[in-house]
Amino acid sequence: MSDGLLLALPVVLPGALFAAFGACWLLDARPSEKSAGRLTTACWGVVMLAVGALAARAASGAGGAPRAEYGDWLTAGGQHFTIALRADVLSLVMLSLSAVLIWIVAVFSRRYMHRDPGFHRFFTLLNLFGAGTMLLFAAESFELLAVGWEFVGAASVLLVAFYQEREAPARGALRVLAAYRLGDIGLFAGAALLHHHHGAPSGTAATAVGGLFLLAAMAKSAQAPFSGWLPRAMEGPTPSSAIFYGALSVHAGAYLLLRARPILDASARVPEAIIAVGALTALQGALVGRTCPDAKTSLAYATVTQLGLIFVEIGLGFDRLALWHIAGHAVLRTAQFLAAPSLLHDHHLLHSAAGGHLPAAGAPFARLIPRPLQDWLYGFALDLRGRGLS
Amino acid sequence: MNEAILPALHAALTFGVLLSAPRILLTPRWIAGVLWIGACVAAAHLSRGFEAAAFAWAAAFAPFLAARVFERGILPPLALLLNGHLGALLVSRLLLSLPADAAAAARPRVVFLALLAAAAAVALAFVESRPGRVLVRLMAGHGALSLAGLACGNAAGAAGALALWQSAAVATVMLACICAGIEARIGRETLNRGGFLGLAASAPRLAVFFALAALALAGLPLTMGFPAAELLLRGLLEAGPAGLAAPAIGALGAFVALRLFAALFWGRPLDAARGMPDALPRERWVLGAALLYLVIGGLFPSALLP
Numbered sequence: 020m021s022d023g024l025l026l027a028l029p030v031v032l033p034g035a036l037f038a039a040f041g042a043c044w045l046l047d048a049r050p051s052e053k054s055a056g057r058l059t060t061a062c063w064g065v066v067m068l069a070v071g072a073l074a075a076r077a078a079s080g081a082g083g084a085p086r087a088e089y090g091d092w093l094t095a096g097g098q099h100f101t102i103a104l105r106a107d108v109l110s111l112v113m114l115s116l117s118a119v120l121i122w123i124v125a126v127f128s129r130r131y132m133h134r135d136p137g138f139h140r141f142f143t144l145l146n147l148f149g150a151g152t153m154l155l156f157a158a159e160s161f162e163l164l165a166v167g168w169e170f171v172g173a174a175s176v177l178l179v180a181f182y183q184e185r186e187a188p189a190r191g192a193l194r195v196l197a198a199y200r201l202g203d204i205g206l207f208a209g210a211a212l213l214h215h216h217h218g219a220p221s222g223t224a225a226t227a228v229g230g231l232f233l234l235a236a237m238a239k240s241a242q243a244p245f246s247g248w249l250p251r252a253m254e255g256p257t258p259s260s261a262i263f264y265g266a267l268s269v270h271a272g273a274y275l276l277l278r279a280r281p282i283l284d285a286s287a288r289v290p291e292a293i294i295a296v297g298a299l300t301a302l303q304g305a306l307v308g309r310t311c312p313d314a315k316t317s318l319a320y321a322t323v324t325q326l327g328l329i330f331v332e333i334g335l336g337f338d339r340l341a342l343w344h345i346a347g348h349a350v351l352r353t354a355q356f357l358a359a360p361s362l363l364h365d366h367h368l369l370h371s372a373a374g375g376h377l378p379a380a381g382a383p384f385a386r387l388i389p390r391p392l393q394d395w396l397y398g399f400a401l402d403l404r405g406r407g408l409s
Numbered sequence: 410m411n412e413a414i415l416p417a418l419h420a421a422l423t424f425g426v427l428l429s430a431p432r433i434l435l436t437p438r439w440i441a442g443v444l445w446i447g448a449c450v451a452a453a454h455l456s457r458g459f460e461a462a463a464f465a466w467a468a469a470f471a472p473f474l475a476a477r478v479f480e481r482g483i484l485p486p487l488a489l490l491l492n493g494h495l496g497a498l499l500v501s502r503l504l505l506s507l508p509a510d511a512a513a514a515a516r517p518r519v520v521f522l523a524l525l526a527a528a529a530a531v532a533l534a535f536v537e538s539r540p541g542r543v544l545v546r547l548m549a550g551h552g553a554l555s556l557a558g559l560a561c562g563n564a565a566g567a568a569g570a571l572a573l574w575q576s577a578a579v580a581t582v583m584l585a586c587i588c589a590g591i592e593a594r595i596g597r598e599t600l601n602r603g604g605f606l607g608l609a610a611s612a613p614r615l616a617v618f619f620a621l622a623a624l625a626l627a628g629l630p631l632t633m634g635f636p637a638a639e640l641l642l643r644g645l646l647e648a649g650p651a652g653l654a655a656p657a658i659g660a661l662g663a664f665v666a667l668r669l670f671a672a673l674f675w676g677r678p679l680d681a682a683r684g685m686p687d688a689l690p691r692e693r694w695v696l697g698a699a700l701l702y703l704v705i706g707g708l709f710p711s712a713l714l715p
Binding site for chain 2: 044045091092093094095096097098100162165166169170173176177180183184185186188189192193196197200201203204207208211212214215
């Protein structure tokens with residue numbers, strides 16, 4: 020099988036399934052729950068095989084990283100928009116991670132969403148998200164990356180408002196939308212500026228492009244001051260929270276920065292800004308997360324904290340470490356989110372197995388901070404969360 | 410003397426006619442409407458230099474004045490009439506007919522004013538809550554962005570403006586048709602009450618059509634709005650750094666369009682809207698055809714652009 024076909028399959032197959040599910044719904048010919056679930060898991064099974072074959076081809080070292088060009092999608096006004104995909108190490112790690120995690124979530128959701136009135140909507144949007152994710156991680160140019168980025172954003176907003184008959188998810192989705200659109204300004208303006216400088220900006224232009232990409236990454240990866248949308252996004256179904264806000268969507272910002280490494284290196288002060296943003300976010304997430312009364316919101320702030328640390332690693336230039344961190348964090352957080360609905364049950368089982376109550380996590384470190392300061396920090400974090408600033 | 414007075418007279422006439430346009434459109438005085446369009450065309454051809462910028466300003470702001478008309482009239486035909494693109498076309502024709510040096514001097518001013526008009530339009534849309542008024546502001550914003558693309562003086566900007574013209578016109582007419590359909594079902598008062606209406610529960614297909622049209626207006630890939638936004642941005646950046654404002658204007662416009670979708674279709678269903686019929690077959694065909702145009706334009710943009 021050619022590189023072109025192997026690279027296109029992970030994008031086209033879920034995209035076609037999304038289109039087919041959507042068309043069936045509009046024509047009043049919805050497939051049964053069983054068919055929709057099986058088709059989706061089979062699709063992602065094929066995607067996993069395709070990504071595995073790409074990884075094997077890349078590991079064999081023959082001809083470098085797999086790459087394919089599919090011609091010009093747009094030729095107008097003297098402009099060209101070429102569609103090209105590639106699978107270098109960075110892309111392959113993210114593609115493999117995405118394929119496996121989306122397949123797991125699809126399998127899990129067949130039972131979790133069983134008899135939910137929105138079952139088909141969920142699987143339709145999951146495939147849209149999947150196609151967008153694969154395109155985002157396989158795109159060679161920033162313009163094509165932005166296409167995947169937009170699909171991920173649209174699916175994300177629609178899934179946050181999945182239980183649309185309640186106002187809280189609707190308001191949460193609007194908050195997510197606002198943050199994403201702010202990030203889109205950075206991505207689109209940065210990509211256009213990069214194109215204007217023929218893909219190799221230097222000096223002030225590089226700093227401007229780097230700064231715009233940082234804005235996009237901050238919004239997508241819920242970095243301060245935009246982190247407030249992440250806890251509100253937990254209004255969606257648990258499987259979508261797992262795949263979007265634990266595993267893949269939130270790491271898209273970090274991926275963008277890793278992909279833009281040459282631009283960051285050429286820019287002044289942007290890496291320092293990334294470190295500052297990441298450190299501030301990690302501190303904020305750690306503090307505010309301790310005031311959360313429910314499991315999913317606590318997990319959201321734990322995610323914010325880890326994302327902040329990933330940003331610090333990227334700012335320091337430890338790209339390989341950041342990539343490992345992303346992979347490990349995505350897998351762990353998906354497992355935690357998927358287990359969240361049965362958390363109390365698991366908690367009781369764990370305590371019973373331990374023969375009594377286990378000490379609270381982090382208690383030894385808490386003793387290092389004086390009690391009055393702990394109280395003040397708790398109040399401060401509670402205030403931040405209450406005001407919607409975090 | 411003639412050279413100074415004639416353009417001034419035309420500019421004054423244009424302003425005057427544009428200011429009175431809402432009244433003209435409210436009443437079936439077709440002669441007045443034809444005179445308005447004739448006056449705009451005459452002014453576009455006769456004014457020179459600075460008047461080009463003044464005219465651009467007026468043309469871009471014309472739909473602002475039409476907010477009340479839009480709210481009171483029949484939405485779909487008004488959406489076609491007041492899309493704001495006629496003014497953009499007239500200004501671009503004017504810039505083409507100007508001497509090269511005068512056009513070069515006028516272009517940056519026209520682009521700046523058009524971007525300012527677009528920013529003002531979407532900012533006004535942001536503070537509006539009534540669907541009709543939101544739509545007319547969004548139309549004004551897209552009309553002004555088209556004008557900026559046409560005036561920036563390069564092929565990418567012109568192609569982007571033409572693509573935006575098509576996508577925004579089709580998408581906003583779709584949105585206006587859906588709003589009109591909802592208004593016919595639940596009444597104008599309920600439609601304009603504000604807050605979440607929760608109509609998706611009883612009209613999920615109307616909700617999907619509205620969402621897709623709003624996303625096309627927002628520039629979602631695979632719809633014609635995406636190549637339009639890409640080309641326009643590239644063209645504007647080629648013309649100068651002011652083009653960097655376009656993504657921010659587009660983002661705010663997209664947020665407003667999708668917030669309107671959320672307000673209409675999300676939330677607890679209203680008692681007044683329970684049992685409201687979903688998209689009728691005749692509505693589905695019309696909206697489906699419009700959507701198909703947007704998707705074909707998104708998949709094969711080169712086929713629809715110069």
